[in-house]
Amino acid sequence: MGPNLQSGEQLRPIDLARGHGLSTQAVRNYEEAGILPAAGRTAHGYRTYTSLHARALRAFLALVSGHGHQTATSIMRSVNRGAVDEAFRLIDESHVQLLDDRRTLQAVESALRGLAPGKPTAASGPADRFIGPLARELGIRPATLRKWERAGLVRPRRDPSTGYRVYDEADVRDARLAHQLRRGGYLLEQIAPLIAQVRAAGGVDPLEAALRDWHGRLSARGRAMLTGAAELEAYLCERA
Template identity: 35%
Template sequence: MRPIDIARKLKLSTSALRNYEAQGLVPPVERSAGGYRLYTAEHVAYFTCIQAMSPGFGMEVTAEVVRNVQARQLDAALWRVNEVQALLQRDKQLAESNMRMFCELDGKQTQAESGEAWLTIKEASRKTGLPSSTIRHWEKTGLITTTRDPQNGYRLFNRSHIRKIMLLQALRAQVYSPTVVELKNAIAHMREDDVLEARKIATDSLQYLHRVNCWQMRGIHALYDLCRLVKLVE
């Protein structure tokens, strides 16, 4: 098949096809006497798989999987896919937990109303189950803004900070997308005592994870078709 025909079929640019080829994501391509690329049905299956998998799995994982398929390492490819799906399941459970937590809160509940003490970063890490390095990274990138102890300069976290961390945690494993960026920005700019906004973000995050689940299903379907074509599965 001609590159332009494949590009039109998959709604990709021919430069994208060449880029995938240059990265070794498809098998070597033979050339005609005139120097034109001669793509086969196998190449089309690889391109289709890459296009289908990348929205739900990201290009890094997709590239790893298709390279494993080329090396005929089926188990490695399938377990890598399974690993990403397990992370999505974990994020879904976190998002559902956030939903329940915010639904149980009445309107706006401030730090003063709760009477909860300030937490150090070590305590915040223990409470959320996240490494301190991850929390520091989110602070460095502006997703959370902590308070500093006036006496020793240590980071201090209140209930609002913990809520933001938990909302971010439910998106931690998700690949870059405009929606993920939008959700993280909403978390970063969420008012400290606005439980209703936190509830909305938790709802939107869960809905996004549902969509990712569908994208991953489409990617797995294309991966199966590819593996069947190259006779890795029956």
């Protein structure tokens, strides 16, 4: 929590910084980045801040938790230059991404429910695919599939006459799972053992804990967005 301020009360950079566990340099950096409104200056040239700056800082830090540093920075810059509609558009886009991530999680769970013990998931289209068509189907680059192969996420065979990679149903299943989990924020080194266990066990139990964690992170992000919205609204009201 920041300091309790009366409107118009002046703060030194260190006062604003201490209230949020930051360094004075971080506060100056935020001002220079346009996250905070321009500071006032004393007769000797020292920065002075007010309750408006404290409110802006609270809004920014709350927005970071839900939207990430880059988007939160863009939102605050837009507000501070008077482009409030642009800030709202950025927030809308972030909510759309959260919705997409929720749908991604649902797609992963749906894909996993379709896994029968010892049997790969059936995929739409031809049973076997070459690297180009599979990459296009997933919306990724062929180089990404090659990277996943090096990480052990997919294990295509080679066509004996051409040497081209051939992905069968099991490979397509693994590529789909890898793609969905990557979108969920998982690293390759986290995904590889999960896929390996699914292959070995013929089931999806190893992914249940990861999916619960994913649900939790999405819920936390949604709540953080609500907190960020409340703090931003308070800042907008104080600016009015």
